[in-house]
Amino acid sequence: MNSRSAKFLGLVYRKEPISGFILILGITDATIGGVSGHWSLLSVGITLALIGLLTRWRQTQKTTEVVTFNPARHLLPPNSSRPPLPFLISEKGP
Numbered sequence: 112m113n114s115r116s117a118k119f120l121g122l123v124y125r126k127e128p129i130s131g132f133i134l135i136l137g138i139t140d141a142t143i144g145g146v147s148g149h150w151s152l153l154s155v156g157i158t159l160a161l162i163g164l165l166t167r168w169r170q171t172q173k174t175t176e177v178v179t180f181n182p183a184r185h186l187l188p189p190n191s192s193r194p195p196l197p198f199l200i201s202e203k204g205p
Contacts, residue, residue, distance in 0.1 A: 127166075127167055127170050129166070130163050130164075130166035130167040130170060131163070131167075132163075133159055133160075133162055133163035133166060134159075134160055134163030134164060134167065135163075136156075136159055136163075137155075137156050137157065137158070137159030137160030137161070137162065137163050138156065138160050139156070140152055140153075140155055140156030140159060141153055141156025141157050141159075141160060142156070143156070144156050
């Protein structure tokens with residue numbers, strides 16, 4: 112494996128590990144099936160590669176939709192209207 116393919120596989124796998132694994136598995140199966148002449152393995156590999164690409168595309172679509180700006184909300188009032196609680200330790204001397 113040359114350095115270009117190693118860098119490509121690293122980039123594919125680092126962004127989204129699950130879809131990258133499916134994509135790499137599909138490409139490997141398709142390559143083995145195409146070289147050895149096993150058409151069933153080639154078709155399974157192409158199908159897996161397409162599933163990996165579809166999964167990657169859907170994950171990128173979700174991340175662009177989720178990015179919205181929500182201003183910070185303050186859940187507690189700035190000042191408490193209740194008096195402070197008394198101390199639990201008694202200050203009695205011997």
